[in-house]
Amino acid sequence: MSSISYYCYFMSTRQKRYFLTEEEIPTRWYNIQADMPNKPLPPLNPVTHEPMKAEDFYPLFSKAVSDQELNTTDAWIDIPEEVRDMYKYYRSTPLVRAYGLEEALGTPAHIYFKNESVSPVGSHKLNSALPQAYYCKKEGVTNITTETGAGQWGAALSYAAKVFGLEAAVYQVKISYEQKPYRRSIMQTYGAQVTASPSMSTRAGKDVLTKDPNNQGSLGTAISEAVELARMTPNCKYVLGSVLNHVALHQTIIGLEAEKQMKMAGEYPDVVIGCFGGGSNFAGISFPFMRHTLLEGKKTRYIAAEPASCPKLTRGVFQYDFGDLSGLTPLLPMYTLGHDFMPANIHAGGLRYHGAGMIISQLMKDGYMEAVDIQQLDSFDAGVLFAKAEGIVPAPESCHAIAATIREAMKCKETGEEKVILFNLSGHGLIDMAAYDQYFSGSLQNYEASDELIKRNTDKLDKII
DSSP states (O other), rough: SSSSSSSEEEEEEEEEEEEEOOOGSSSSEOOGGGOOOSSOOBBBBBOOOOOOOOHHHTSSSOOOHHHHTTTOOSEEEEEOOOHHHHHHTTOOOOEEEEEHHHHHHHHSSEEEEGGGGSSTTTTTHHHHHHHHHHHHTTTTTOEEEESSSSSSSHHHHHHHHHTTTTTEEEEEEHHHHHOOOOHHHHHHHOOEEEEEOOOOSHHHHHHHHHHHOOOOOOOOHHHHHHHHHHHTTTEEOOOOOSSSSSHHHTTHHHHHHHHHHHHHOOOOOOOOEESSSSHHHHHHHHHHHHHHHHHHHHOOEEEEEEEESHHHHOOOEEEEESSSSSSSSSSEEEEEEEOOOOOOOOOOGGGSSSSHHHHHHHHTTTTSOEEEEEEEHHHHHHHHHHHHHHHHOOOOHHHHHHHHHHHHHHHHHHHHHEEEEEEEEEEETTTHHHHHHHHTTTTOOOOOOOOOHHHHGGGGGGGOO
């Protein structure tokens, strides 16, 4: 193998994979805030409603990510060499031309996917877990705590904590804790303490269970518990796997690689797609390409695919809201369904979050991107078709991006347009086979949030600020 970029064939001509050498792995993350014509509105102190400064985040987060969170001037942020060394264990991830899926759909579209499922934990989440754990270790922190839905972020953080010699405590949303026991086992294998949320171990959890003893949890509740634990535990910091600006920053390693790999393929995407919960993998695949839209006027479309049961971008409101259920976090300017919104118990646990990240919300508001909602059964239909065509069983979250990709590819079939579509395969579904079992048995169903429920929750926001 030469030291230059290369590609290889897989499954005869059904796939073409593009890789980068170690030297070509990006050395800097891309901070889209610096290039946005309208910067995100500032997060606000939940008590005083005054704009937060970076130092206001220091008691909860590491200083490094607190500074990154509010950095609106530097377009490029250096990746610490220690983090980049860990990236090299699994990066670059392959960019794949999905000939099998194109053939199955009979579409003239050229479909590519960035395969983040090849990381040690099976998803893109490790891209931010490693730097966050590194920064905490560098500052002398000994304990970190977080929340997780389906468990991809919890697994990534647990592994990163072990890499850098930290103790990790993870609050996993109760419905996912019960639906996905093997993700819990993975976290425990890496040495993390895992607690089903809501729990009786925090005030926030006790309050929820007092009102509803059978509450199955939400990411907002789990965040409240993790934040409370971080505040009450000496030498402990809270780390977050999505939504916040610094997480989106770390994930741009995905799109920065994809840029180079698309150039190797001799094409440029007309459409970029990612599934959407809080925004981490969508930001990761789209922001590096979006800078060409912001700075050069490129006409690429950017599509966020969210579940119909939790449609914050397609049916939520743009408003300041808490990032958690109990109101412990700063107030964030976001598209939201209301912080006490309890989404249906779909299997795409990583997408069951009430709000969108601040950067993405501003970009959505300004018309630089669009969103679609996907029904649960449609997502699994797409995931099964993809598995048959490409040989990879996708995570339920990733199935939403695949469903949106299929929609776009079928439009090309109708019009005869030969568009280039790029989506992010954020993770594999090999630990989610119970969900596929339910799909095949016919016991899965669609859920759609009612207008009444959304209005009831969002009407409360005016009372916050």
